Amino acid sequence: MLFKDQLDFVTQHIKKNKLRVFMTVLAATMGCAFLIVLASVGFGLQDSIRNEILSNEKVTKIQVFGNDKFTEDQIHEIKGIEHVETVLETITVNASAHSFFEGRDTQSSLSVANMHDFEQVNGKLAEGKYPTKPNEIVVGYHFAQTLVNDAERKIIEEKSKKAEAEGTYYNGSEEGYKDSLIGKEIELSLMPPIDGAEETEKMKYTIVGVKKKPSYDWMIDSSVYMDTEQKPMLATNLAATGKVKEDDMFYSEFNIFADSMENVKSILDKLKDKGYSVYSVTEQLDKMNVFFLVLKIGLIFVGTIAVLIASIGIFNTMTMAVTERTREIGVLKAIGASPKLIQRLFLMESTFIGIVGTLIAVAISYVISFVANAALPLILKAATGEDAFGRNEITFSLIPWQLVLIASAISIGVAMISGYRPARKATKIDVIQALRQEL
Amino acid sequence: MKMIQVENLQHTFLIGKKGKEKQVPVLKGVNFEVKKGEIVAIVGKSGSGKSTLLQILAGFMKSEQGSIMVNGKETAHLSEVESAAFRLQQFGFIFQNFQLMPGLTAFENIELPLKLQGIKKAERIEKVKKLMDKVSLTEVADHYPNELSGGQQQRVSIARALITNPPILLADEPTGSLDSETEQDILLLIQSLNRELGLTFIIITHDEEVATIAHRRFRMYDGELVKEEA
Numbered sequence: 001m002l003f004k005d006q007l008d009f010v011t012q013h014i015k016k017n018k019l020r021v022f023m024t025v026l027a028a029t030m031g032c033a034f035l036i037v038l039a040s041v042g043f044g045l046q047d048s049i050r051n052e053i054l055s056n057e058k059v060t061k062i063q064v065f066g067n068d069k070f071t072e073d074q075i076h077e078i079k080g081i082e083h084v085e086t087v088l089e090t091i092t093v094n095a096s097a098h099s100f101f102e103g104r105d106t107q108s109s110l111s112v113a114n115m116h117d118f119e120q121v122n123g124k125l126a127e128g129k130y131p132t133k134p135n136e137i138v139v140g141y142h143f144a145q146t147l148v149n150d151a152e153r154k155i156i157e158e159k160s161k162k163a164e165a166e167g168t169y170y171n172g173s174e175e176g177y178k179d180s181l182i183g184k185e186i187e188l189s190l191m192p193p194i195d196g197a198e199e200t201e202k203m204k205y206t207i208v209g210v211k212k213k214p215s216y217d218w219m220i221d222s223s224v225y226m227d228t229e230q231k232p233m234l235a236t237n238l239a240a241t242g243k244v245k246e247d248d249m250f251y252s253e254f255n256i257f258a259d260s261m262e263n264v265k266s267i268l269d270k271l272k273d274k275g276y277s278v279y280s281v282t283e284q285l286d287k288m289n290v291f292f293l294v295l296k297i298g299l300i301f302v303g304t305i306a307v308l309i310a311s312i313g314i315f316n317t318m319t320m321a322v323t324e325r326t327r328e329i330g331v332l333k334a335i336g337a338s339p340k341l342i343q344r345l346f347l348m349e350s351t352f353i354g355i356v357g358t359l360i361a362v363a364i365s366y367v368i369s370f371v372a373n374a375a376l377p378l379i380l381k382a383a384t385g386e387d388a389f390g391r392n393e394i395t396f397s398l399i400p401w402q403l404v405l406i407a408s409a410i411s412i413g414v415a416m417i418s419g420y421r422p423a424r425k426a427t428k429i430d431v432i433q434a435l436r437q438e439l
Numbered sequence: 440m441k442m443i444q445v446e447n448l449q450h451t452f453l454i455g456k457k458g459k460e461k462q463v464p465v466l467k468g469v470n471f472e473v474k475k476g477e478i479v480a481i482v483g484k485s486g487s488g489k490s491t492l493l494q495i496l497a498g499f500m501k502s503e504q505g506s507i508m509v510n511g512k513e514t515a516h517l518s519e520v521e522s523a524a525f526r527l528q529q530f531g532f533i534f535q536n537f538q539l540m541p542g543l544t545a546f547e548n549i550e551l552p553l554k555l556q557g558i559k560k561a562e563r564i565e566k567v568k569k570l571m572d573k574v575s576l577t578e579v580a581d582h583y584p585n586e587l588s589g590g591q592q593q594r595v596s597i598a599r600a601l602i603t604n605p606p607i608l609l610a611d612e613p614t615g616s617l618d619s620e621t622e623q624d625i626l627l628l629i630q631s632l633n634r635e636l637g638l639t640f641i642i643i644t645h646d647e648e649v650a651t652i653a654h655r656r657f658r659m660y661d662g663e664l665v666k667e668e669a
Binding site for chain 2: 002012339
């Protein structure tokens with residue numbers, strides 16, 4: 001029998017029992033949609049947490065512990081490892097940078113780094129360029145915002161008190177210097193964190209670049225960054241206070257950067273082999289992925305139970321179909337239809353139910369997922385008052401193509417299996433008994 | 440030329456509860472042969488074993504002993520799949536209750552064996568139209584079985600049996616559900632098909648009247664087959 005004729009045969013029978021087939025398809029749809037939506041929560045949470053980790057840390061960064069300072073040889077050796085983009089030494093000055101500009105001032109952290117390496121790691125700036133001259137600096141995205149005068153300080157204080165009374169927090173974003181700071185000259189002194197230590201003399205610097213906005217809304221970056229060439233001068237200034245010991249002036253932090261996320265693991269392995277104590281956020285991701293893999297398998301398993309319940313419906317429908325058509329099957333066999341063909345016709349019918357049910361389920365699941373992601377944050381925000389929910393940072397449900405594939409395979413597979421026994425039963429029908437059935 | 444040759448065909452039914460079954464012999468060494476182009480009638484009372492003989496001939500059930508040669512091929516030991524394929528090629532069936540598919544039109548019922556043979560639509564349509572014209576069914580081509588008279592239904596059933604050009608037609612009480620006038624029509628049709636197409640017919644019946652169109656007649660009596668003069 002030609003495949004098209006087989007399809008015609010199956011659709012003809014489905015049309016004859018529209019309501020029963022519809023109800024069975026509905027059950028299959030509900031089972032499959034439940035499976036997809038349930039598992040999508042696992043995928044959604046994993047995605048949210050993954051994004052959280054990735055936005056917090058640069059994925060290609062490998063932190064090194066236990067070495068106060070790398071020697072030139074060590075840096076050379078590490079840079080020699082395949083796929084290592086750069087080794088960045090960031091020196092944090094053990095003093096606050098007190099910046100002054102047009103009657104405004106602010107205190108922030110001060111870091112010194114090789115600007116070439118720094119540029120390689122941080123990439124594009126929000127504004128301006130990286131320093132090329134000794135007195136040029138880069139500031140954090142919120143530096144201008146934190147530059148306030150006394151009047152603004154009072155306003156911020158009042159707004160903060162008011163916000164606190166309302167149970168919220170005010171970050172001072174409405175005050176501060178509003179124009180571009182690029183090309184502007186500021187004065188900067190150092191404030192050692194030691195009791196009785198005085199501020200150093202003011203030094204003049206020109207702001208040439210503003211860093212990108214931090215990945216989190218709540219992060220305020222008002223740091224000041226300058227080239228390592230400035231380090232001796234900073235040391236001289238700090239020494240002049242007479243309170244800061246030479247050993248306590250700077251803290252170094254070494255970070256290795258890979259050229260891409262995929263190569264982090266190989267670099268980590270090589271560094272561990274060389275005896276370095278290293279850490280990368282990707283290791284955390286790996287552990288998290290294992291956890292979520294187990295969670296997703298668990299959710300899919302629970303969802304499969306719903307599909308199995310739906311399969312009982314398919315089994316019943318197909319058994320009914322075979323029983324009702326006993327005489328027709330008998331005639332087909334009598335005129336020469338092979339048992340294999342009869343089995344195939346019934347398997348096609350149960351597969352049809354599985355396929356249609358799955359297709360509708362996939363469409364419905366995407367709608368539910370979309371609605372859940374749109375509505376749940378609003379509901380949770382209204383219920384808890386947490387702003388985080390309103391910012392759509394959490395994906396409650398995510399349906400990747402892999403989930404669609406897995407759910408479809410389970411759903412259609414289960415439909416075929418539940419149709420198998422009735423289909424076998426159809427092939428076993430006794431022609432004589434079937435033909436004797438009352439018309 | 441021998442179309443069918445049956446030798447020493449034996450079959451026993453097991454009757455009764457499981458474990459306490461009784462053996463009832465239905466066919467006790469049946470021997471007969473049918474020549475090409477013959478109409479052979481097998482008459483007998485209900486329970487004489489004539490239907491069992493037809494079912495074994497058609498391959499619906501297997502005999503315990505004996506051999507059946509159909510058109511030069513031994514069929515007694517064919518598997519279920521082989522038997523189905525052989526049936527599709529060699530036999531056409533005419534049943535007492537017509538056994539038409541209720542959801543298919545007269546045209547579609549006749550077309551069904553061609554579909555099973557995997558023949559393309561255009562060719563099927565041509566063949567079915569030609570045959571419907573021959574058995575005077577063209578006017579009711581789009582009618583469903585419940586919209587047809589008994590005689591028309593049996594004509595559709597005969598057309599369905601003929602559509603694949605099988606050399607042998609097995610008819611089980613072909614006029615059992617028809618009135619006497621229609622019965623004559625159907626018997627005339629069988630005779631004309633036999634004459635014009637040289638088809639071999641085996642008719643199983645309890646009706647002596649039907650048996651009169653046969654070239655040779657056998658009587659089934661208590662599992663044994665006895666030849667009678669036509």
